[in-house]
Amino acid sequence: MEDVSYGKKNRRSIAAPNSALQSYQLQSELIKCKFNFKISFPLVSTAVTVCYDKYGCFSDDPPFDNLLMALPSHPDSIDTSFVLYTNTNALNTREILAGEYSSISNSSFNPMHKVALIIHGFTQSGKDDWVKEMAGELLKKEQMNVIVVDWGQGSSMSTPYQNAAGNARLIGVQVALLIDVLSQEFNVSLEKFHIVGHSLGAHVGGFAAEKLRENGKLIGRITGMDPAGPGFEIDNTAARLDQSDAMFVDIIHTDVREGLLDMDSFGLKRPCGHVDFYPNEGQHQPGCEATNVVANAVDSYLENGQVSFHWLFGCNHMKSIAYFTASINNACTMTAFPCDNWDDFREGKCFFCQGDCPQMGYGADSYRGAKPVNLFLTTEENLFCVGDHYFSVTLLSDEQTQPSAIFQMLDNTMKIKLSGVYGDVETYEKRSVNAGNSSFALSSSQDIGKLLSITLEFQGSGFYLNDVIVYSVADNKRY
Numbered sequence: 001m002e003d004v005s006y007g008k009k010n011r012r013s014i015a016a017p018n019s020a021l022q023s024y025q026l027q028s029e030l031i032k033c034k035f036n037f038k039i040s041f042p043l044v045s046t047a048v049t050v051c052y053d054k055y056g057c058f059s060d061d062p063p064f065d066n067l068l069m070a071l072p073s074h075p076d077s078i079d080t081s082f083v084l085y086t087n088t089n090a091l092n093t094r095e096i097l098a099g100e101y102s103s104i105s106n107s108s109f110n111p112m113h114k115v116a117l118i119i120h121g122f123t124q125s126g127k128d129d130w131v132k133e134m135a136g137e138l139l140k141k142e143q144m145n146v147i148v149v150d151w152g153q154g155s156s157m158s159t160p161y162q163n164a165a166g167n168a169r170l171i172g173v174q175v176a177l178l179i180d181v182l183s184q185e186f187n188v189s190l191e192k193f194h195i196v197g198h199s200l201g202a203h204v205g206g207f208a209a210e211k212l213r214e215n216g217k218l219i220g221r222i223t224g225m226d227p228a229g230p231g232f233e234i235d236n237t238a239a240r241l242d243q244s245d246a247m248f249v250d251i252i253h254t255d256v257r258e259g260l261l262d263m264d265s266f267g268l269k270r271p272c273g274h275v276d277f278y279p280n281e282g283q284h285q286p287g288c289e290a291t292n293v294v295a296n297a298v299d300s301y302l303e304n305g306q307v308s309f310h311w312l313f314g315c316n317h318m319k320s321i322a323y324f325t326a327s328i329n330n331a332c333t334m335t336a337f338p339c340d341n342w343d344d345f346r347e348g349k350c351f352f353c354q355g356d357c358p359q360m361g362y363g364a365d366s367y368r369g370a371k372p373v374n375l376f377l378t379t380e381e382n383l384f385c386v387g388d389h390y391f392s393v394t395l396l397s398d399e400q401t402q403p404s405a406i407f408q409m410l411d412n413t414m415k416i417k418l419s420g421v422y423g424d425v426e427t428y429e430k431r432s433v434n435a436g437n438s439s440f441a442l443s444s445s446q447d448i449g450k451l452l453s454i455t456l457e458f459q460g461s462g463f464y465l466n467d468v469i470v471y472s473v474a475d476n477k478r479y
């Protein structure tokens with residue numbers, strides 16, 4: 001029996017409407033990126049609580065008093081399913097777990113193996129191609145149980161964003177109840193649970209963990225693939241994913257562009273894990289330039305008559321999925337470096353983690369630092385791995401001999417190319433240089449071999465160069 005309570009002085013129970021915002025929506029809608037991405041703002045709603053049987057009650061009291069987060073819809077309208085894939089059924093059979101002992105005991109679930117839960121985000125479903133691809137890669141990696149949390153009816157394109165965000169709270173409780181059954185009835189150690197969530201799915205993991213922690217339970221790991229930003233850029237950790245939600249929380253930020261509005265990017269910019277990875281500054285991912293995205297969409301349409309709207313309008317946001325999936329069985333690594341900010345990283349000031357550099361993706365949990373850390377790296381369009389093929393180039397000049405007045409008036413830029421036995425590596429664009437010392441970082445997905453030469457392409461008023469120092473991270477050697 002569910003009820004919705006209105007007002008605080010004269011409460012009464014009535015049947016729950018299909019949406020907590022029903023009858024209170026403005027007629028106008030905000031459309032995001034031609035996605036049919038609707039955000040409807042309520043005039044005044046006095047609804048403060050909805051209760052759904054075993055899932056408990058949900059309030060819009062702080063920290064959930066948020067225009068971008070409505071109260072959860074009825075569980076029946078979402079119809080969440082848990083789909084089990086194991087090395088036994090090898091993705092050929094969709095086994096549905098009802099969260100009850102009998103459905104689990106009669107399945108191929110193996111309590112001796114790890115449990116990975118894949119949770120999709122907004123406008124997605126558990127039937128999306130990337131979900132099955134990731135499940136397959138995980139099963140190739142090792143013996144495990146992969147459970148896909150499919151809440152597509154509560155996060156579809158026809159669902160306003162704030163309703164989907166609110167539904168994430170309910171899905172979190174449902175996931176927590178499933179983990180409870182698996183840990184209590186089947187003796188699965190909490191350390192064996194690994195939630196992998198994208199966008200709103202990352203926060204579903206946070207809400208599940210919050211529910212579990214009410215009973216003193218902490219799961220092993222949560223990976224947030226570009227956690228959703230709109231409505232979640234808040235300080236209160238009870239309303240979003242944060243590092244206290246698991247023994248280890250790793251985050252991949254790929255769409256955190258700056259803007260005047262909360263909706264200017266899909267991803268959460270603030271650090272919220274034990275390790276927070278910002279590939280390519282967390283924005284403008286390789287291959288997501290407008291010309292590439294359109295060209296790929298045209299090719300996809302010509303090949304199979306379909307276009308992925310998620311990649312067409314949310315390429316940067318989706319790249320977090322591609323990075324994590326590629327990392328599971330890829331022999332090369334995506335090495336990242338602790339750094340205070342992106343500018344310091346680009347200037348080659350952060351390549352000194354003494355052989356203990358964290359790896360973005362599946363292997364991130366091999367790094368357990370003493371405190372939370374922000375990590376930066378660069379990737380390429382097709383070869384996501386970079387490994388240790390980074391170089392720091394420092395240009396040494398005598399500041400007193402430079403034409404300083406002209407330097408201040410004109411834009412002086414430098415492009416650098418290093419040539420080795422096996423290939424070249426160069427800066428992607430020209431960088432500004434100043435009187436005095438200037439540093440640059442270069443990266444390559446392939447080993448260029450022994451360094452043979454350096455080419456400097458300068459444009460500007462003039463530059464008196466005294467010396468050049470090149471440091472190879474892989475060789476730990478200066479040239």
